[in-house]
Amino acid sequence: MLEVQNLSMRFGGLLAVDQVSLDVQEREIVSIIGPNGAGKTTVFNCLSGFYKPTGGKILFEGKEVQGKPDYKISRLGMVRTFQHVRLFSHMTVVENLLVAQHRHLNNNLISGLLKTPDYRAREQKSLDRAAYWLERVGLMDLANREAGNLAYGQQRRLEIARCMVTEPKLLMLDEPAAGLNPAETRDLNRLIVSLKEDYNVSVVLIEHDMSLVMDISDRINVINQGRPLASGTPEEIRQNDDVIKAYLGEA
Amino acid sequence: MAANNFKHALFCAVITLIIAYPILGFNLEAQGVDITLSGADTFTLVMVALAALAVFAFQLFREQIMGAIASVPTPVPSAPREPMNENKRARIESWVLTGILVLALFWPFFVSRGAVDLATLVLIYIMLALGLNVVVGLAGLLDLGYVAFYAVGAYTFALLSQYIGISFWLALPLGALLAALFGLVLGFPVLRLRGDYLAIVTLGFGEIIRILLNNWTNLTGGPNGIGGIPEPTLFGMEFGRRVKEEGNTSFHETFGIAYASEHKVIFLYLIALVLAVLTALVIRRLMRMPVGRAWEALREDEIAARSLGLSRTAVKLSAFTIGAFFAGFAGTVFASKQGFISPESFVFLESAIILAIVVLGGMGSQLGVILAAIAVTILPELAREFSEYRMLIFGAAMVLMMVWRPQGLMPMRRIHIELKRQG
Helix, strand or coil: CEEEEEEEEEECCEEEEEEEEEEECCCCEEEEECCCCCCHHHHHHHHCCCCCCCEEEEEECCEECCCCCHHHHHHHCEEECCCCCCCCCCCEHHHHHHHHCHHHCCCCHHHHHHCCHHHHHHHHHHHHHHHHHHHHCCCHHHCCCEHHHCCHHHHHHHHHHHHHCCCCCEEEEECCCCCCCHHHHHHHHHHHHHHHHHHCCEEEEECCCHHHHHHHCCEEEEEECCEEEEEECHHHHHHCHHHHHHHHCCC | CHHHHHHHHHHHHHHHHHHHHHHHHEEEEEECCEEEEEECCHHHHHHHHHHHHHHHHHHHCHHHHHHHHHHCCCCCCCCCCCCCCHHHHHHHHHHHHHHHHHHHHHHHHHCCHHHHHHHHHHHHHHHHHHHHHHHHHHCCCCCCCCHHHHHHHHHHHHHHHHHCCCCHHHHHHHHHHHHHHHHHHHHHHHCCCCHHHHHHHHHHHHHHHHHHHHHCHHHHCHHHCECCCCCCCECCEECCCCCCCCCCEEHHHHCCCCCCHHHHHHHHHHHHHHHHHHHHHHHHHHHHCHHHHHHHHHHHCHHHHHHCCCCHHHHHHHHHHHHHHHHHHHHHHHHHHHCCECHHHHCHHHHHHHHHHHHHHCCCCHHHHHHHHHHHHHHHHHHHHHHHHHHHHHHHHHHHHHHHCCCCCCCCCCCCCCCCCCC
16 A cells, blocks of 8 residues: 655765665554664655655655645554654543544634534544543543643553544554553554554554564564665564674674 | 841842932923933932831842741642532532622713723723734733734724724624734744744734824824714614714613713623623633644644644634634724724734733633733722822732732633443
8 A cells, every 4th residue: 555666865975875675565664673773764755745755755545745735644544653742732532532523623714613514523433532532542531631741651551543534544653662561562462452442543664673673563664774674474584694784793 | 148148238228229210219300491410309319218227128038028927827828728529610600700790781870981981991901911812821922012903993993984984793793804804914924933932923914003003194093193083872873962973872862861971881881791791702712622622732732732633823823813813803882982082092002911911810811811801990090099100010020920929810710520430
């Protein structure tokens, strides 16, 4: 469903991403790993439209999306999270989830001011969807708290829930396990697998926690210094000499 | 420590002298065509010296004084109180608001004409502040040229009545829509800018509008302004002693009561009241609608908002346009109230005052903004006795506010949303 061909991103003299290709099938978890500064987040920024890639193609469900504005890409069903949690921290947890459903709502000012039946129906539906996902990630009791007051692990889960209420087809998670304790990481592991199995969402994952990556990925792409280094199943990557070299240095 | 304190106190006292002596110690007096400089009387000089002494003493014993103040128990408990039941609070609030509204409806019939006039001005400022609250408080766009949209509304009515002779009721939507259009057109290029840059560009825009009005003498009359702006009519009834326009009747003749100039003032007040209430209600709804949430989301985290499919341009433009719309509303009422407008009424200070109201009231909080609008408009009137020190008192009040309640009079409270558990 997602196909990236020879993606390149150049910042002046720096080639941050060089000819990276990857593809994601339906209901598949694909991980991107690599040392710090390898260009993983830059790839995400290109995919989600925050950067305009300087070369290559990005096909989402067969349509070229490179260079499209970020909000349009998101509306197509490619939604991302961020390395550092980005919540609307002064808004409540529910409001965070309602904002995410903006495009599903009746945005006509007049019908909103008059509270037409269609407006109410959609508002109620988005509230129900928010309630469903809050229950799903265990934040129901905190629904009316300000998002900024949640514990870190809860903020991480809220961010994923906020993506899921947009009903995405492809979810891009940028280091979702960063800062989580082992128990929380296990929960996250189960949550991501369930997103794939129960909600038919494909996942692209950037992560440094190797046990998580090896455990849930269907396939793994390794990037080093902006260039693709290897790709394959977790088993293949584990045995790949280049990858071991890049991570551990020459033996 | 003591030596350090002494040096600091001495320094502060000298600064006080340096600032106060030239300002208060010299007087410029006109003698014919010449201006002569004369020293102030002994009394003023003694007062300046006393002030410097007071500053010196305060700074020297500052810690002791502050300690003494801190040890006095404050009447307001600083510990967080048990939050009131959400429903109960909403009920109390709606009762209080209804009470205030009823009071506001009947109050003008029992007070002086000047008071009603002032109250109309307060209502105009409430409208302006509520509109700016959308732009600054909710959407987080610092707009320093808000008064431009106010001017557009006022001049729309003034010009159209002068050249085409339209009535207040037609001008009201027209002025608001034209102001909104200006907001839209200005918004397009400038909303890419953020923070300080946006503030500077909007500031420039506000000045451009004023300078344009000042210099386009053929159309706007320049600094002479436009007079003879008609007052609102009630179903074709005029409030003047004699009917000005063909086909209209006069209010006092229709109802067979004696003519009183108060009728007109009270009528204008009531119109302003209705419009202010309407503004508050509409904006309150907007805040709870998707568009209101989108404004706040964009203020909180623009990148996250975009990643969730919110178009930055559309959301910001809507805030800017709606803010401008209500400024146009207020402008039309203002023009009708004054009967005469000139660019003098739309200087930067106006923008600053409206912004001060929003900040003082608490960004995003409607009730806070309304209270602040009342305070900021009425305080200078009450302080009229202090004449030239009015702005000084105003400034001091602002500084004290920022020290003690930086979040504003009544910070915005988030609404509580009840969720049904999904079985």
